[in-house]
Amino acid sequence: xxxxxxxxxxxxxxxxxxxxxxIKEGWMLLFDGTNFNGWRKCNATEMAANWEINxxxxxxxxxxxxxxxxxxxxxxxxxxxxxxxxxxDWKIEKEGNSGIFFYIVEVPDQPIYxxxxxxxxxxxxxxxxxxxxxxxAGSLYDMLPALPQNAKPHNEWNTIVIRVKDGHVTHTQNGExxxxxxxxxxxxxxxxxxxxFKDWEGFNTGPAKEGYIGLQDHGYNCxxxxxxxxxx
Numbered sequence: 001x002x003x004x005x006x007x008x009x010x011x012x013x014x015x016x017x018x019x020x021x022x023i024k025e026g027w028m029l030l031f032d033g034t035n036f037n038g039w040r041k042c043n044a045t046e047m048a049a050n051w052e053i054n055x056x057x058x059x060x061x062x063x064x065x066x067x068x069x070x071x072x073x074x075x076x077x078x079x080x081x082x083x084x085x086x087x088x089d090w091k092i093e094k095e096g097n098s099g100i101f102f103y104i105v106e107v108p109d110q111p112i113y114x115x116x117x118x119x120x121x122x123x124x125x126x127x128x129x130x131x132x133x134x135x136x137a138g139s140l141y142d143m144l145p146a147l148p149q150n151a152k153p154h155n156e157w158n159t160i161v162i163r164v165k166d167g168h169v170t171h172t173q174n175g176e177x178x179x180x181x182x183x184x185x186x187x188x189x190x191x192x193x194x195x196x197f198k199d200w201e202g203f204n205t206g207p208a209k210e211g212y213i214g215l216q217d218h219g220y221n222c223x224x225x226x227x228x229x230x231x232x
Contacts, residue, residue: 012071015056015089015225016092026230030076030213031058038078041071041106042112042214048072050217057089057225059148066095067128072217075104083232084169085163089225094154097219099141101163103120103211105202112214117183117201119144119162119171121222123154138173143191146171146178165232169220 016033028037033056041048050061050072051201061071067184081102092098098121099113107114116142122129137145150173153195157201161172166199171179184189189204215224 008156016227018228019104020232022228026228027075027127027228028101029198030229031226033057038076039074040077041109042073042075043106043110048217050076055225057223057224058215058227059097059221059223060124060215062093062221063217063219067097067218068219069217070219074212075101075106075112075212077212080212081229081231082209083165084229085161085226085232086213086229087159087161089157089221090121091152091155091157092121092123093221094123094187095128096123096154097121097127097171097218097220098220098222100160100162100163101212101214101216102164103207103209104214105206105211107202107210112216114200114209115206116211116214117141117143117169117207118216119160121160121216122151124149125153130138138171138178140169140179140181140191142195142197144181146173146177147174148178148179150174150176150178 018027027203039047050070052059076138099118101116101118120137120139120141122137123129124136133145134142136149136165137151145206158174163170169178169181
């Protein structure tokens with residue numbers, strides 16, 4: 001019994017793997033823990049140079065100046081997604097800031113976030129961007145706060161699940177639903193009008209109804225693992 005328990009514990013601690021149940025449910029891995037297959041820099045063909053594989057995770061490395069990225073925003077370029085459920089584990093260094101994007105549409109010479117909603121990744125305790133509730137971890141960045149706020153401190157792993165079905169979106173952070181909204185509705189465009197995106201064409205006419213999944217380089221050490229998605 002003891003041997004069986006130990007074996008079971010080892011299996012449960014494996015990262016970047018799918019269980020038989022997940023495979024039957026249609027999940028697919030976007031990162032296997034060993035390489036960046038399928039990933040590339042936004043508006044480019046190659047992978048961003050400031051990412052590495054570290055602790056069985058995709059790690060974006062801190063820049064020379066904290067808070068200033070090195071043009072290293074990346075996306076999973078092998079496929080676009082419309083209705084989906086995306087699960088990602090993340091952790092970030094002290095004071096760190098990053099983000100997870102969906103419905104990315106690449107526009108030449110424009111940043112990854114030009115028309116893509118962002119799910120915030122943040123050290124809520126020490127990051128300089130922690131003054132607004134809709135800038136805290138798990139929030140729809142600058143539009144809708146994640147409540148209750150249940151993110152773990154810097155250097156601890158969090159899990160965010162983003163579910164998008166016919167415009168209805170939920171963010172489930174560490175097992176608890178913290179954010180819910182519907183895109184392309186009057187309520188959505190009202191949130192846009194009250195946000196920093198109010199004059200951004202991509203937010204006023206969109207976002208698109210399918211696009212890439214992406215991760216932000218904000219100039220801080222940030223790790224992502226167990227990146228998996230299933231179509232709905």
